[in-house]
Amino acid sequence: MAIALAAGAGGYWLGHSSSPGTVTGAGSERKILYWYDPMVPAEHYDNPNSLSSMGMKTIPKYADEGAATATAPGVSIDPAVRQSLGLRVVTAEIGTLPSSVTVTGTIDFNQRNVAIIQARSGGFITRVYGRAPGDVIGVGAPIADLQLPEWGGAQGEYLAVRRLGRPDLTEAARQRLRLLGMPEQLIAQVERSGRTSGVLTITSPIGGVIQTLDARQGVTLVAGQTLAQVNGIGTVWVNAAVPQAQAGLVRVGQRANVTLAALPGQSLAGRVIAILPTAQVDSRTITVRIELANRGGMLRPGMFATVVLGDEGHPGLLVPSEAVIRTGARNLVILALADGRYRPAEVRLGREDGGKTEILAGLAPGEKVAASGQFLLDSEASLSGIPARPIGDVR
Known part of the structure; x- marks a missing residue:
């Protein structure tokens, strides 16, 4: 389709007559249907001196603006007018869009680095070490001393069985101490000294921050009672x-x-x-x-x-974000075709970053699109009944 557009919306146009009729240019006569403003193409005027509702000078609409073939539809613009409008065309290229x-x-x-410190047997606290919630402690830091009568009794039985010289009974008695929760170092201490030790110093298995602390001197404990919780840092x-x-x-x-x-x-x-x-x-x-x-x-x-x-x-087909027309119902770009023709094309968008938009479908690498003036071109194409190229028609 051949049209003449206003130069920079400033009111300049290619040859016109004072009323709807004919205009002579380059040795040929063209019939003028009406005058209009490309910004508001629905408004028609019969006077070249008319101003549109936007206050812009109008340009002529010619009767022969329908000459584009069915195989290559598009809006055609005179090169001089194209330069006056400042139309800028860019090429769709493969590039990398940072995904940040x-x-x-x-x-x-x-929360995966948490230690729960509990009493493994009933007893009572004989000493605390001056800790408080919020304190930062290292691995092995003492929390409290516990007196555990049950452990003392089990240790006495173990020493008595050990003196019998029966390896099988000795091992069974040692296993009972382990089942009571007694650490190996305490069992070894009892074996070396030959004396019972019902006092256990509770220490932190990890370094970190004390979140909770319920150890108080003189408090009676039951098996499984929580004394402290430590979060690693x-x-x-x-x-x-x-x-x-x-x-x-x-x-x-x-x-x-x-x-x-x-x-x-x-x-x-x-x-x-x-x-x-x-x-x-x-x-x-x-x-x-x-x-x-x-x-x-x-x-x-x-x-x-x-x-x-x-x-x-990852690589993708990119165009300047300003070249994309978002209508709400669909997304368009204006293709710059051969011989100065332009046609809308529907596209599917991907990510956007740094002034670039990824085109997932509807455009091929190397195709040219309008990066400025595209809204005027889309308006003229719509007025002239030029359909947008469907996404599936990309060659």
């Missing part, structure tokens, strides 16, 4: 909130870069270890768990962090 997501998160304890978790729309860009094992206001200038490297199976209804986010090494214990639960999740991406 920047979100916020909160540091939390590594060698590694911590970052629980990052990722919008549902970007959840597809995240996977387990993906690298993550974490920065904190408390550590300016430092970027910490971690990995996604889990994507929690439930979403937060109020914020419409999913929780992504990242594990970080906590060297020096500088990372403290409750700190806020900025998390960048991503990788190098």
Whole structure:
């Protein structure tokens, strides 16, 4: 289809007459149907001096603007007008679009590194070691001394059986001590000294932070009673909130870069270890768990962090994001065809980043699209009844 468009919407047009009729240009006569503004093509005027509802000068609509063949439909624009409109054409090319997501998160304890310290037998606490919740302790740090009468009695029986010189009975008595929960080092101490020892010093099996502490001097204990809970701090978790729309860009094992206001200038490297199976209804986010090494214990639960999740991406067909027309019902680009013709083409979009949009279908590498003035071209194509190229018609 051949049309003449306003130069830069400033009111300039190729030859026209003062009323609907004919116009002479380059030795030929063309019939003018009406005047219109490409910005509002539904408005028709019979006077070249008319102004559209947008206050723009109108241009002529010619009767022969329907000459495009059925095999190659498109809107045709004179080169001079194309230059005046500042139409810019770009080529769809294969490129790599980084798949990165920047979100916020909160540091939390590594809940897989927890020690529960319990009394393995009934008794009472004879001594505590001045600990309190929130204290940072090392591995093997003492928590409390327990007096365990049942252990003392079992040790006495073991020593008596041992003096009989019966290896089978001795081993059975030793196994009973193990079943009572007695550690091997205490059994060895009883064997060396030949005396019972019903006092046991409870220590922490890991280094970390005391979360709870219920050990108080003089308290009577029952078997299985919890004395303390310790969380390790060698590694911590970052629980990052990722919008549902970007959840597809995240996977387990993906690298993550974490920065904190408390550590300016430092970027910490971690990995996604889990994507929690439930979403937060109020914020419409999913929780992504990242594990970080906590060297020096500088990372403290409750700190806020900025998390960048991503990788190098994968190759895809890219066009400038400004070249895409989003109508709500479908997505279009304006193809720049041969001989200065333009035609809409329906496309299916992928990811968008850095001013580039990935085209999943509807466009082939090397095809040219309009990156400016595309809305005017789409409006003219719609007015002229030129259909958009379907996604499946890409050659």
